[in-house]
Amino acid sequence: MPISASPAAPLVPPRVLTVAGSDSGGGAGIQADLKTMLAHGVHGMSVITAVTAQNSLGVQGAWELPVEAVRAQYRSVVDDIGVQAVKTGMLASAALVETVAALLAATDAPVVVDPVGVSKHGDPLLAAEALDSVRQKLLPVATVATPNLDEVAQLTGVTVTDESGMRRAAGEILGYGPRWVVIKGGHLPGEPVDLLTDGTEEHWLRAPRHDNRHTHGTGCTLASAIACGLARGQDVPTAVRAAKEYVTGAIAAGFPLGAGIGPVDHGWRL
Numbered sequence: 001m002p003i004s005a006s007p008a009a010p011l012v013p014p015r016v017l018t019v020a021g022s023d024s025g026g027g028a029g030i031q032a033d034l035k036t037m038l039a040h041g042v043h044g045m046s047v048i049t050a051v052t053a054q055n056s057l058g059v060q061g062a063w064e065l066p067v068e069a070v071r072a073q074y075r076s077v078v079d080d081i082g083v084q085a086v087k088t089g090m091l092a093s094a095a096l097v098e099t100v101a102a103l104l105a106a107t108d109a110p111v112v113v114d115p116v117g118v119s120k121h122g123d124p125l126l127a128a129e130a131l132d133s134v135r136q137k138l139l140p141v142a143t144v145a146t147p148n149l150d151e152v153a154q155l156t157g158v159t160v161t162d163e164s165g166m167r168r169a170a171g172e173i174l175g176y177g178p179r180w181v182v183i184k185g186g187h188l189p190g191e192p193v194d195l196l197t198d199g200t201e202e203h204w205l206r207a208p209r210h211d212n213r214h215t216h217g218t219g220c221t222l223a224s225a226i227a228c229g230l231a232r233g234q235d236v237p238t239a240v241r242a243a244k245e246y247v248t249g250a251i252a253a254g255f256p257l258g259a260g261i262g263p264v265d266h267g268w269r270l
């Protein structure tokens with residue numbers, strides 16, 4: 001017999017899944033995603049697609065996992081625990097892009113696709129022959145796609161040098177089927193401006209540029225933070241604005257590690 005009333009049911013945080021590569025240096029990929037999720041008070045989960053040997057100087061090695069290992073991780077998480085949002089990052093190969101896209105086509109959860117192509121140091125993280133699978137299979141299942149300007153060029157052939165180019169690139173990416181796109185203008189000179197649009201609404205997100213070279217993992221961090229907002233039920237513009245504020249603060253607090261580009265500080269608000 002209980003001697004006191006049963007305690008209130010424990011609060012269960014929203015659950016967010018990242019499908020991405022591991023960065024042994026802890027600055028980008030799965031590690032950045034899970035840290036971002038912790039900082040947003042959600043329960044982070046992972047499907048690892050590839051393992052990289054990586055540090056502040058670059059990527060020294062990369063090994064993709066078999067398709068069955070990726071599918072099995074996804075099923076384990078989704079069939080038991082469930083997800084309120086998914087973020088994808090490094091998918092390495094056409095086979096993995098197509099496997100992940102097929103799994104995500106069957107989910108009701110919002111999906112943030114960061115179409116990772118190369119690392120900050122220029123190391124390839126996606127096979128060139130996978131680009132068509134990203135265009136035809138992955139972008140169509142995205143609630144929000146978040147390409148940087150190099151990824152825009154790879155996917156659309158558009159070279160962006162100014163804000164009108166960002167608008168043109170957004171139209172091209174939306175043509176592949178994501179509901180929203182964030183064109184990240186962090187690589188343009190001047191204030192880092194991102195364009196969020198669904199083809200009807202247009203939101204220009206501006207922030208001060210932090211002259212900090214320790215920016216490893218910015219793209220992963222932005223996309224994961226968007227997924228966290230969506231998992232909490234925010235609409236896309238609200239989630240993207242909040243994510244932009246979070247990544248801006250994380251860049252301002254980025255710190256030196258190793259001899260090269262250090263990570264942003266995911267815990268800057270904690």
Ligand SMILES: Nc1ncnc2c1ncn2[C@@H]1O[C@H](COP(=O)(O)OP(=O)(O)OP(=O)(O)O)[C@@H](O)[C@H]1O
Nearest residue numbers: 120148184186187192193208209210217218219220
């Ligand atoms: N120096 C900076 N100061 C402030 N914000 C920045 C800076 N550099 C990039 N950003 C912002 O960080 C976010 C990520 O943009 P970025 O263009 O760096 O993505 P990315 O290239 O995909 O990142 P990564 O190189 O990690 O893959 C965007 O919101 C962008 O505007």
Ligand SMILES: Cc1ncc(COP(=O)(O)O)c(N)n1
Nearest residue numbers: 021022028029119120216217
């Ligand atoms: C596993 C993995 N995923 C993504 C990135 C991109 O991040 P960055 O462009 O900051 O190197 C990375 N370097 N490694």
